[in-house]
Amino acid sequence: MRALVFSVAVLLLLSPPGLAQPVEVLFQAVITTEGKACPAVTRVKVLGKSTSGTSFVAAACSDGSRHVIEILPDLALNYISSCSTFEAVSGTSCF
Numbered sequence: 001m002r003a004l005v006f007s008v009a010v011l012l013l014l015s016p017p018g019l020a021q022p023v024e025v026l027f028q029a030v031i032t033t034e035g036k037a038c039p040a041v042t043r044v045k046v047l048g049k050s051t052s053g054t055s056f057v058a059a060a061c062s063d064g065s066r067h068v069i070e071i072l073p074d075l076a077l078n079y080i081s082s083c084s085t086f087e088a089v090s091g092t093s094c095f
Contacts, residue, residue, distance in 0.1 A: 027059040031061065036065065040062040043060040045058045056080065068082075
């Protein structure tokens with residue numbers, strides 16, 4: 001259900017400018033839904049895209065926390081991990 005809600009929200013980004021939500025607001029919702037603190041997303045960086053079409057982005061929050069979010073081909077958003085965990089496992093720097 002959560003993925004469906006976020007899919008619809010991401011589709012709003014493709015709507016006319018008056019109806020679109022900033023992507024930072026959507027990423028903040030994904031992070032806080034996981035129970036993580038993120039008062040506001042202040043920076044976003046694309047980390048890469050898999051051969052299956054899944055994209056990964058890093059989101060930095062105003063409280064200093066950093067997180068990785070997955071964007072599926074159907075535009076659903078999923079929380080992956082903190083950047084520190086992602087960096088330790090993948091060897092890829094978030095920022």
